[in-house]
Amino acid sequence: MSDSPYQDDHGNKDATITNAAGMGTMTPAHPQSGPTHKVAGDSPFLIGDTMTGGYGKGPDILHECTIAVNPGEIAVIVGPNGAGKSTAMKAVFGMLNVRQGSVRLDGEDITNLSPQDRVIKGMGFVPQTNNIFTSMTVEENLEMGAFIRTDDFSDTMEQVYSLFPILKEKRHQAAGELSGGQRQQVAVGRALMTQPKVLMLDEPTAGVSPIVMDELFDRIIEVSRTGLPILMVEQNAKQALEIADRGYVLVQGRNAYSGTGKELLADPEVRKSFLGG
Ligand SMILES: Nc1ncnc2c1ncn2[C@@H]1O[C@H](COP(=O)(O)OP(=O)(O)O)[C@@H](O)[C@H]1O
Numbered sequence: 001m002s003d004s005p006y007q008d009d010h011g012n013k014d015a016t017i018t019n020a021a022g023m024g025t026m027t028p029a030h031p032q033s034g035p036t037h038k039v040a041g042d043s044p045f046l047i048g049d050t051m052t053g054g055y056g057k058g059p060d061i062l063h064e065c066t067i068a069v070n071p072g073e074i075a076v077i078v079g080p081n082g083a084g085k086s087t088a089m090k091a092v093f094g095m096l097n098v099r100q101g102s103v104r105l106d107g108e109d110i111t112n113l114s115p116q117d118r119v120i121k122g123m124g125f126v127p128q129t130n131n132i133f134t135s136m137t138v139e140e141n142l143e144m145g146a147f148i149r150t151d152d153f154s155d156t157m158e159q160v161y162s163l164f165p166i167l168k169e170k171r172h173q174a175a176g177e178l179s180g181g182q183r184q185q186v187a188v189g190r191a192l193m194t195q196p197k198v199l200m201l202d203e204p205t206a207g208v209s210p211i212v213m214d215e216l217f218d219r220i221i222e223v224s225r226t227g228l229p230i231l232m233v234e235q236n237a238k239q240a241l242e243i244a245d246r247g248y249v250l251v252q253g254r255n256a257y258s259g260t261g262k263e264l265l266a267d268p269e270v271r272k273s274f275l276g277g
């Protein structure tokens with residue numbers, strides 16, 4: 001095996017290469033020396049728990065909304081436009097007033113922490129829009145991503161480049177000159193530079209072709225297999241649920257359906273209303 005945690009087979013479902021404790025970092029998990037397997041489902045690594053809240057003094061957008069990701073898993077949030085998916089992600093990241101409910105990271109209540117402090121605690125967030133610095137080079141974007149680090153982050157940058165080789169090729173180009181799919185790679189790479197313990201992605205495949213979408217999903221699976229829990233919003237509901245350990249369907253700021261990815265894909269109501277039959 002090579003030094004890079006991202007060189008394993010794409011979409012490898014072999015749980016032995018994941019970090020069952022959900023403390024994924026950019027460093028590969030070592031199953032032999034790692035903690036014993038933890039049963040998923042009993043304790044989420046990150047949870048926005050029965051969140052109610054909205055923007056500023058505006059009306060509530062979220063109504064007792066719960067989204068969570070377990071150690072080592074991929075959780076996917078789907079639902080119609082305007083359902084509050086991005087709002088729920090922003091609430092978990094601390095960009096919103098959560099009037100009721102709480103946010104917990106690895107068992108710790110972080111409801112009152114600023115987004116900056118959540119990054120320091122180990123959260124990586126890629127927002128839906130404005131997620132890169134377009135006038136900066138690719139490499140400068142990655143450097144900006146490492147802003148909280150005082151140690152040498154060159155290894156992490158190499159890991160990002162081995163995950164997204166095109167970024168290495170284009171590292172001296174302005175990020176704004178890249179294609180949509182490549183910009184999303186910059187955004188994900190930027191978030192990985194802090195060596196997060198959990199990664200939140202809001203529509204990482206927005207506006208890209210089906211081929212590029214498949215590529216990005218493969219990369220996301222690859223990152224996940226290093227043990228990093230991933231909580232993501234996806235417009236491509238069917239494809240996303242296929243790679244999801246857990247899925248949430250949000251409608252009008254509420255949980256409409258939740259279950260394993262498989263369960264939701266098999267649910268006739270979910271299929272009819274949200275997956276095009
Ligand atoms: N910054 C904001 N200020 C006020 N309302 C907002 C803001 N962003 C989104 N909204 C409102 O919140 C609701 C949910 O939006 P959003 O979370 O973006 O939905 P989704 O991501 O599911 O498409 C919408 O009614 C939208 O108009």
Ligand SMILES: [Mg+2]
Nearest residue numbers: 085086087128
């Ligand atoms: Mg959105």
